[in-house]
Amino acid sequence: MSPPAASPIRRATPDDITALVAIEHACFAGDRLDRRRFRYLLTAANAVTLIDEHNGVPRGYLMLLFRTNSSAARIYSIATHPGHARSGVAASLLGAAEALARRHGCRRQRLEIRADNQASLSLFQRRGYQAFGAYPAYYHDGMDAVRLEKTLLMCDRPAGKERRQRAL
Numbered sequence: 001m002s003p004p005a006a007s008p009i010r011r012a013t014p015d016d017i018t019a020l021v022a023i024e025h026a027c028f029a030g031d032r033l034d035r036r037r038f039r040y041l042l043t044a045a046n047a048v049t050l051i052d053e054h055n056g057v058p059r060g061y062l063m064l065l066f067r068t069n070s071s072a073a074r075i076y077s078i079a080t081h082p083g084h085a086r087s088g089v090a091a092s093l094l095g096a097a098e099a100l101a102r103r104h105g106c107r108r109q110r111l112e113i114r115a116d117n118q119a120s121l122s123l124f125q126r127r128g129y130q131a132f133g134a135y136p137a138y139y140h141d142g143m144d145a146v147r148l149e150k151t152l153l154m155c156d157r158p159a160g161k162e163r164r165q166r167a168l
């Protein structure tokens, strides 16, 4: 029997900044992370960026923030390059991020999403995230943010691909 395919998800490093900025530009019209911000976050002690790279091609990323004395991890950003949309990239990144947060001892995972971002709302709500509030006029164009949260059960056993990503 052949061994399982290598996980395409790994921790990003400063060598990935050009690829991350390219994904950012392809995905967001405003409020983008620039090279400087990526460089800061990629070396910050409280941030982990996961990158999905398939056959040497970066397809998407997810950035997770941890806070001292907080049991909640925060998804700061998630994006899949449009050329790889609907291939399960974001779903895999999210599974890996949840596994990572559990290993950090986090009980909850949170994020904010534009109220008009149907694709992202669907991604998270279908995976157990629930709205618990809003930030009015949170974005550069005045759009509200919906706050979402998921309880991370410590007894959840990751399945399939996620199980192979435990070492991230």
Ligand SMILES: CC(C)(COP(=O)(O)OP(=O)(O)OC[C@H]1O[C@@H](n2cnc3c(N)ncnc32)[C@H](O)[C@@H]1OP(=O)(O)O)[C@@H](O)C(=O)NCCC(=O)NCCS
Residues within 6 Å of the ligand: 027, 028, 060, 077, 078, 079, 080, 081, 084, 085, 086, 087, 088, 089, 090, 091, 092, 112, 113, 114, 117, 118, 119, 120, 122, 123, 124, 126
């Ligand atoms: C939202 C986003 C990250 C989804 O990435 P993706 O890799 O294409 O998503 P996946 O293929 O893993 O799909 C996972 C789920 O996302 C949702 N989804 C993704 N694209 C969607 C679309 N165009 N319309 C509706 N739902 C969508 C679905 O619920 C999907 O699950 P399903 O395939 O079982 O229906 C991607 O569209 C993106 O990068 N958008 C621009 C950046 C952005 O808005 N980031 C979120 C900020 S919070």
